[in-house]
Amino acid sequence: MKKLRIAVVGAGEFGRRHMRVVSRSERAELAGVFDIDPARAAAAAAEWGGTVFPNLEALAGKVDAAIVATPTTAHVATACALINAGLDVLVEKPIAADLESARRLVDAARANGRILQVGHLERFNPAVAAAGRIVRLPLFFEVHRLSPFTPRSLDVDVVLDLMIHDLDIVLSLVGSMPEEIRAAGISVLTPKVDIANVRLAFPGGCIANLTASRVSTERVRKLRIFQPRQYISVDYARQEAFMLEVTQDHSIASNPMPVEKDEPLRLELESFFECVVGRKPPVVGGEDACRALEVALAIAGRIEDHAKVVARTVGALR
Numbered sequence: 314m315k316k317l318r319i320a321v322v323g324a325g326e327f328g329r330r331h332m333r334v335v336s337r338s339e340r341a342e343l344a345g346v347f348d349i350d351p352a353r354a355a356a357a358a359a360e361w362g363g364t365v366f367p368n369l370e371a372l373a374g375k376v377d378a379a380i381v382a383t384p385t386t387a388h389v390a391t392a393c394a395l396i397n398a399g400l401d402v403l404v405e406k407p408i409a410a411d412l413e414s415a416r417r418l419v420d421a422a423r424a425n426g427r428i429l430q431v432g433h434l435e436r437f438n439p440a441v442a443a444a445g446r447i448v449r450l451p452l453f454f455e456v457h458r459l460s461p462f463t464p465r466s467l468d469v470d471v472v473l474d475l476m477i478h479d480l481d482i483v484l485s486l487v488g489s490m491p492e493e494i495r496a497a498g499i500s501v502l503t504p505k506v507d508i509a510n511v512r513l514a515f516p517g518g519c520i521a522n523l524t525a526s527r528v529s530t531e532r533v534r535k536l537r538i539f540q541p542r543q544y545i546s547v548d549y550a551r552q553e554a555f556m557l558e559v560t561q562d563h564s565i566a567s568n569p570m571p572v573e574k575d576e577p578l579r580l581e582l583e584s585f586f587e588c589v590v591g592r593k594p595p596v597v598g599g600e601d602a603c604r605a606l607e608v609a610l611a612i613a614g615r616i617e618d619h620a621k622v623v624a625r626t627v628g629a630l631r
């Protein structure tokens with residue numbers, strides 16, 4: 314079988330990870346890389362192979378599909394140009410920084426009959442998949458995603474940078490959009506919100522509490538789900554999951570859940586390649602990504618409202 318020719322656009326930290334995974338795939342080959350910083354592209358190509366494309370236009374006809382790993386604010390312009398040139402595209406998360414641009418990208422993919430996958434990586438985390446197989450009626454979520462500070466992805470706030478992963482997972486498990494959002498956030502090391510705490514209320518009564526920080530001293534990535542008679546705990550980073558269950562005799566049974574560990578990025582890209590070859594809709598397409606973005610942007614709005622209330626309270630005390 315002929316290998317898919319893949320290009321990576323954006324040779325930063327995450328683009329280089331994509332390059333590593335593509336270069337080791339049996340289904341695809343790393344055709345090359347483009348970055349607005351040619352030295353970065355050259356260094357990445359020296360490490361993982363492929364040619365250095367001089368510009369975006371040079372990819373047309375040379376590759377079958379492209380991975381967009383630029384900063385978020387460049388996702389839509391880059392991905393639209395590639396789609397209009399006839400390529401299938403996996404664009405990193407979040408799909409865009411605003412909903413109108415995200416919709417433009419989804420429409421461009423549809424109009425050109427191209428596959429558009431969005432890099433909501435945790436969908437491919439084997440521990441999340443194991444939990445997803447037993448979640449029937451989630452009633453309560455408690456989610457923590459805390460990371461030490463890195464000077465990357467600072468073009469967006471922590472909700473679009475980190476919490477969007479968990480928003481996508483919660484939305485996919487609940488299967489509906491929240492009807493009420495309460496949120497608070499603060500900026501610590503950047504002008505944007507670096508720590509956020511959110512409460513989502515869904516029709517039917519499910520509540521999701523989410524906390525995300527990109528200025529933490531520790532690294533925590535945990536998802537806890539409560540549903541009737543069951544508690545499911547997932548450690549995203551360790552790829553571990555276990556379930557506590559109330560038995561018929563009202564005792565609590567602990568059940569570790571079997572998880573076949575694998576690299577989520579590898580699983581995500583293999584799934585993308587399968588969709589490209591089989592012309593199948595991706596596991597996380599543009600519509601799902603737009604839903605996660607819509608909630609993330611609504612959260613940003615609630616955080617602004619909350620900040621105004623706090624400012625009034627502080628002002629009144631002076």
Ligand SMILES: NC(=O)c1ccc[n+]([C@@H]2O[C@H](COP(=O)([O-])OP(=O)(O)OC[C@H]3O[C@@H](n4cnc5c(N)ncnc54)[C@H](O)[C@@H]3O)[C@@H](O)[C@H]2O)c1
Binds near residue numbers: 324328382434
């Ligand atoms: N899925 C995940 O778990 C995950 C994790 C980290 C980052 N990301 C996403 O990956 C993307 C990149 O993040 P990063 O940490 O690698 O950032 P980075 O700053 O390390 O790298 C971005 C690269 O893109 C290049 N670039 C900027 N504008 C460009 C353009 N218009 N065309 C081509 N290249 C351009 C920059 O020169 C840089 O090399 C972001 O969207 C981020 O949200 C996803």
